[in-house]
Amino acid sequence: MSTSEILFWFLSVLALFSAIMVLVSKNPIHSVLWLIVVFFAISGHYLLLNAQFLAIVNIIVYAGAIMVLFLFVIMLMNLNKETEPSRNIWMKFSGVISGGLLLWIFVSATRSAGEIVGKTAMIKEGSIGLIENLGKVLFTQYALPFEISSVLFLSAMVGAVVIGKKQ
Amino acid sequence: MFSLEGITDAIYSWLNSTFNPTIALLIEFAIVVVCVIGLFAVLGLVLVFMERKVSAYMQIRLGPNRVGFKGSMQTMADTLKLVLKEGLVPDGADKFLFNLAPFVVMIVAMLILAPIPFARNFQMWDINIGVLYVTAVSSLSVIGILMAGWSSNNKYSLLGAMRSGAQIVSYELSAGLAVLSIVVLTGSLQLSDIVNSQQDGWWIFKGHIPAIISFVIFIIAVTAETNRAPFDLAEAESELTAGFHTEYSGMRFALFFLAEYVNIFIVCSIGAILFLGGWMPFHIGNWEAFNHVMDFIPSSVWFFGKVFFLIFLIMWFRWTFPRLRIDQLLNLEWKYLLPISMFNLLLMTLMAIMGWYF
Secondary structure, eight states: OOHHHHHHHHHHHHHHHHHHHHHHOSSHHHHHHHHHHHHHHHHHHHHHTTOHHHHHHHIIIIIIIIHHHHHHHHHHHTOOTTTOOOOOHHHHHHHHHHHHHHHHHHHHHHHHOGGGTTOOOOOSOOSTTSHHHHHHHHHHTTHHHHHHHHHHHHHHHHHHHHHHHHO | OOOHHHHHHHHHHHHHHHSOHHHHHHHHHHHHHHHHHHHHHHHHHHHHHHHHHHHHHHTTOOOSOSSSGGGTTHHHHHHHHHHHSOOOOOTTSOHHHHHHHHHHHHHHHHHHTTTOOOBTTBOSOOOTTHHHHHHHHHTTHHHHHHHHHHHTTOHHHHHHHHHHHHHHHHHHHHHHHHHHHHHHHHTOOOHHHHHHTTTTSOHHHHTHHHHHHHHHHHHHHHHHHTTOTTSOGGGOHHHHTTGGGTTOOHHHHHHHHHHHHHHHHHHHHHHHHHHSOTTOOOOOTTOHHHHHHHHTSOHHHHHHHHHHHHHHHHHHHHHHSOOOOHHHHHHIIIIIIHHHHHHHHHHHHHHHHHTOOO
């Protein structure tokens, strides 16, 4: 096996294992910390695909900002095993069914996607993930969706200021 | 002439001629690891001693002066004491996270060292988005601090960690914008490109007043990001005993202490690379003779000289300004520094487009 293959398997196993640990952990803080490990493993995959910019942005936005806010909220709420509410059996049952249906849709969508059958990912080549090409694509081909999503963020910011001003 | 580039080239060619490429690569990794750990140890010893001497000088005292020549072995003795002490874990603490937290803080500090050019062609990883990498990884140290604060099961620790989190997350913004203003001038995120663009003058001189403004903002923001006085609310002794590391003792405490000083070194070296030309010697326009004399000083000496100048600046802040209150701290960031740095970035972009720099 080449070095990139070893890295790929290591990162994949790490990502799946920590994703399972996010669900299994009893303590919410441990779940959040495992989720940070998942983001790191996914950033490693981006690096293997030669998309350094996406890898770093993934770390800045998810591991750096969103997960820190998660940790803040959960630490301040002081959730423990004792305070966890007991869910009734029907809730669990419906959760399993809806989750299973979602998984089914994902699997069938992946199986029916004819374009990607029999192709392997390009490792250490391809330049779309580099910052220059990404910027060009964002400001020419996808300029309108990009601007619309920035308006969305602006409205979220205005909303946060309004809520903060209320008191 | 002495140069680190020559040493690395010699080691590289010797390894590749003696072993096959895979083993040579592994040996190179091992050498880099040993060098980084050695650098950390030396930095910890030197910077702690420097801080104590600088503070003594500021307060007209003598400072440490018993162990070794003029007290120079004092930190060595302190380290020995910390290593020998028992590391206590408080009752009711989350043991795994409590033990993990100092290592997370330490490893994050080690990761940031990767793209820093210490001298001409002396760099571990010349990643093409070096500046972004540094900002991304430095924002991760807050996770270690939050882990330490929460897992100690102590309200002072938790309060200290929360303050530190709020502080790092908000000051990251203006530090990032200050860094971006130099990226706009350079047109590249790669740290080696940024250093090379300062061949004929450092950005703080070439970029006129906007560059000086973003330098000042950068220094203020990184002082806050490293939790140094006057922004050391996270460990405000008079209110929170010691903040997020109240419950830590022995070697684990030493790791937090070391990480603080290594972080200062790292942010100062980023400041030196972006604004003061990294390892570039001081050149003035086309004064051939003067530039040639400056070239004779090795590039590593230039780099470390600039970094230690900035470190001295940050220590000077610590011993002259009183500590801010938390509301003053957040007001300073959100109402003054952030608007100023946004406007400054616009100004810088205008300058870069019109070519109003040397």
